[in-house]
Amino acid sequence: MDIDIQSFDIPRIVSVYPDRFGIRWWTKAWFNNRNEGEASVEIEREQAVRFLQDSIEKDKWLEEYFPRQMEVYHHAIEQTKEQLLNQINII
Template sequence: MAELEIDVQSFDIPRLITVYPDQAGIRWWTKAWFNNQEEGENSIEITRMTAIRFLQNQIDKDTMLEEYFPKQMEVYRNAIEQTRVQLLKQINI
């Protein structure tokens, strides 16, 4: 068992976030998808500056998700933690 190594990050849940403007380019929105859902979450209006900062990699994906989709990120964190605990239990068997 000592040689068994498990990379918990390989059990990560896919998550995607995008930003996009309306047709006039005045209002900006963000939308997220968790666990490869086809429809994704409802879009949320954001500021133009937030969109620009995200597009310039000044705000990372998880920071945006935490800010605009906190309930979904809580579920994400809980699922990752449960997976980690289950894997550690299997290793200790």
């Protein structure tokens, strides 16, 4: 049985932004609607432009710059999927 992961996905928001002069760029992410978000990570300007032009998929970006958080994300999705499959098998 195939389960639609979108139905129980964990919200992930990511942004890129420059400093006041547009010289240094950062990326920041928020997982599971948390207010404070993750610590910003400095990135190359070219990477920021590629992301803003939708040349890089959001989850690939998050895997690159927030790998620990994405590991937790994947584990939570897998755990939820297993719980759903167990519930289906019980019925």
